[in-house]
Amino acid sequence: MPAPRSGNALFGASAIHANDGGIEIPPNGKPATVRSLGRLNDTAGAFPPTGLVLLSIGSVQLGAAIAKGLFDELGPTGTVFLRIGFAALVLLVLWRPSLKGYTRSDYLVAALFGLVLGAMNLTLYLALDRIPLGVAVTLEFVGPLGVAVAGSRRLMDLIWAVLAAAGILLLAPLNILGDANLDPVGVALALLAGLFWASYILLSARTGNAFPGGTGLVIALCVATVALVPVGISGGGTALLDPGLLLAGFAVAMLSSAIPYSFELEALRKLPARVFGVLMSLEPAVAALIGFVVLGERLGGRVIAAILLVTVAAAGASRFREKPG
Helix, strand or coil: CCCCCCCCCCCCCCECCCCCCCCECCCCCCCHHHHHHCHHHHHHCCCCHHHHHHHHHHHHHHHHHHHHHCHHHHHHHHHHHHHHHHHHHHHHHHHCCCCCCCCHHHHHHHHHHHHHHHHHHHHHHHHHCCCCHHHHHHHHCHHHHHHHHCCCCCHHHHHHHHHHHHHHHHHCCCCCCCCCCCCHHHHHHHHHHHHHHHHHHHHHHHHHHHCCCCHHHHHHHHHHHHHHHHHHHHHHHHHHHCHHHHHHHHHHHHHHHHHHHHHHHHHHCCCCHHHHHHHHCCHHHHHHHHHHHHHCCCCCHHHHHHHHHHHHHHHHHHHCCCCCC
């Protein structure tokens, strides 16, 4: 679930996965951010790369589960405001970016990136307020999956698209088999989050080309934070001043951003991009598992089948994607 998740971590290693943002990896694989994370990155290096990817996925989804647990006090809008705001603050301190030497067009791209980033997380959290975590993440996955297979004429990519579409149809709130009973607004919001995720991936590349390192992401996160102020304050109210809730919001930001970002960067230094993509495709299944363990969300057979279909489609699109020319 994406902020910041990396722009295209699912289907390539040119940008990191960010439930959270659009960070380009330099040829040496050691951006300043990783060095700034210091001990966390050193700890990550002690784990096998496949384990790091799984820990990253688990961290992001645990962050989402904790965030959902804050909805009663902060509402989904207040929670996402804290998450994005703390992520912006942490990365602003780590990067201390210079804002000189860029064009108005560059800033417009970063601002649009930030608006999409904020909308992606907002719609996902609004969906989480209505439907289970595993279902929301599965539906949201149609965004990066659509980007991965868009424009392809290969038969294999058509197969992955059909599998994903079948999974989405199983999640449609039609109650054909009687074990889903999903809120149609929640389903629509999760699909909208997926659309924003697709836009996020495309804008991530443009932002990475316009700004070095994490400068573009920091600008985007600041824009997203400002854009979320009205809905965040109206949803969270005076609860946003509660020290305990602020600490929980900070924990969500760390679990969903800094920790998985560090793990994924370290893993990408050792894993082929395709293997990384296949592992990332496990995210819907992990989300369903964490939703069950942490939130007690039980899923029926129809929903589990849908999650498996989308997971297989994402893994296939990543594993067998066409090599760049």
